[in-house]
Amino acid sequence: MEYGLYIDYEWCSGCHSCELACKQEHGLKTDEWGIRVVERLRKAKDGIVSEYIPIPTDLCNFCMTRVMEGKQPACVHHCMTKCMAFGPIEDMAKLAAKKKKTVIWGRSYPSRSELISATSA
């Protein structure tokens, strides 16, 4: 199944909760991060741009254990401005099509039913 992590970076306030939630969830060490918040702060023609964008790293597994339990990934669950969402990639694409300043990080994972059928086989 194809999943997407949707980020509406118009509303990412750079609070770092996704980074710390991920660390706690996966017991990551000091120099390990499953997601990083990148600050974009620069002078543009029409004023100053102040933006943050979280980017998952190779350590991110979309919290598949949580997802299998019907929960949200730890970053989405704890996001302070609720600017993140997670689900089937088609649903996320629909969200992204509706507004500017959004990104989707996609990946394919076996869904719960695919996992169950794989184990029983």
Add this chain to the structure above:
Amino acid sequence: MKKTNEPDRRVHTVTWSAGPGCHGGCGVFIDVKDGKLVKMEGDPDHPYNNGRLCPRALAIKDFIYHPDRLQNPLKRTGKRGENKWERISWDEAYDLIEKRMKDIREKYGAESMIFIQGTGRNVGGWLLLLGYSYGSPNWLQGGLTGNSCFHPRLVSMRMTQGDYTVPDCSQFSQDRYEDPEFVLPECCMIWGQNPAKTCNDGFNANWIIDMMKRGTKTVVVDPVYTWIASKATIWLQLRPGTDGALALGLLNVIINEGIYDKEFVEKWTYGFDKLAERVQEYPPEKVSQITWVPKEKIIEAARLFAKSKPASIQWGVPVDLAPEGALVANSIIHLWTITGNIDIPGGMAIARMAYDVPPYPMSQEAIAEYYGDVMTPEQMAKRIGIDEYPVAKEFHWRAQADMILEALLTDKPYPLKGAWIAGNNMLASSANPRKYYEALNRLDFIVVVDLFMNPTAVALADVVLPAATMAERNGIRAWWTPLNAMESAVEVAGCKPDEEICFELARRLNPNLKWKSLEDLFNDFLRPSGLNYEQLKEKGWIFPPKGHPTQPYRRHEKGLLRKDGKPGFNTPTGKVELYSTHFERWGYDPLPYYEEPHMSPYSTPELAKKYPLILTTGRRSVLYFHSEHRNIKPLRELEPDPVLEIHPDTASSLGIEDGDWVWVENAHGRCKRKAKYFHGVHPKVVQSSHGWWLPEKRAEDLFDLWEVNINQLIPDGTQAKCGFGGGQYKSLLCKVYRADEGIEGIYKKETL
């Protein structure tokens, strides 16, 4: 079968102070395995946070099980500052403290022992219980010139409108934004507050962002282009410390253009004509010159705010820290008052403690009601600062901080001999910290209660007691709504919650204390709710029903605010007092006026030649709570250095590159900072975070406190005429120059 990594237990509680440090009350689940916290997660059903949590809360495991966590009472063996200690048991510590405190009481009177809390909210009430049980009325948040953190706003709200108000973001309802009674504000003015980084009492500032996402427009008043300013409908970039002038200028426009709520003003306010006359002194042109905000923007913002209904104002500590902070607070109260926004859906809701259950007694009457008449009126009258400041006497219940500092140094009105300092790293956080160091060092006996060794404990403590985090505490969290139970999830060997420490010692010092156990006390406090502690714990949190006097809206119309049951506000005139009858009675100016910062290009032009930049300190970080968390690696890694934000043009003219170490200096002192280029500050303004010390450095060197503490540049004794407001943390003068070297041994970012 149970999986091996599954927790044994899941405990529901709320965050409050130690741990995340903050004043919030986020609902959380704590997963416990083999008696240890494995995870803390936000409760999606709790209306305060709806699942979300800040990075400090999410790093709580690193905080609780930090190897440097204090886990034994310590008795000083060397000289103060040598960091030599002997581990003692809790019984030995209590015996020692009891003996020393009783000696002081016998020889000098109980009032010579002062009880200092920091800003941690589940410390104060218990400290007050301890202080009062001992017999001293001198309880305070130490180090704050002009009691300048929320207290000026609190006393102003009580004096002017009789009650506290907060922006209504639907927080009084479990259904939140879906509650049919709630109305989304058309405009919210965000005054000196950064909702993306920091919350207020009982107020999750992310609610403001929730509302913005739903369509609320904003006016952001901030000298700095914060992320929230980048989202504002109108950003007013004022010169630091000129908030008072801006508020009067906005009032001028609203009154002169007649865009105020005439019906509300007529019916529910007192002294409008006098205020209207006073604001004539502050036309937008003049206010623009004072504040550096373009005149058109002042007019535009005034119109947007006044024509929006409902509208609210979310304010922060710069209001208190402006010169004459209590008056600045009053001007802002007048803004939401004359536009008719009090206690209406989406406006400024009157905030009372749910069911009137106190977090701790918050007035002299409440103290008498809850803690009993533990002190004679003669003893109560010894509270320091009440002779100088009638506001402190009538509308506050603590000692006045500047007068305590004076008493420490001058022995007037009487000598002070001992201090209990709980959760207040004063040498890192007070104004003029070196003066506090000298002053406190004169005391014979100092107890410090904290979670980690810090500069204040090393420099001053005779006994150190290890406190507990919110995850290790039972209690009640009552601050506005909802009313929450706190349940201890884990124990850390050797640590005790302030609740227990203070209660156990209070019972030793006052054998007549009416409660036999903490649970007795919780049950007693909870009486108005109709539940006891066990029952509340079962429910987790509760809201009073609609129509209850502690729930909005329009209570002034319904006679739910005054003790006499008449409609109106809880003030002498029964109205919101635009002209303060209290100030008139005490001989102060009853109307707000503007006062220039103590140090500024206009008030001290000669000084400004030497120190040409305006320095604003106390920039909040979501990773740190004041002086805490510098030792929590996953947080520190994200903000490893104390930073000074400086405009690139200003920096280049001074030969400073982005990332250079610099000295920030003025006539009072200097400290090191790492320069960070930032277009979002005015070229004549620099901004810095506060509360820095370096836990990675040697305790005997006070963790290099004096190299990085920016409060050395802040003078004390700048309090407002009425004693509330005026701490000059936000509007100083300084110069900035390159440092020859950085700080050796400072925490280095790990590879990323």
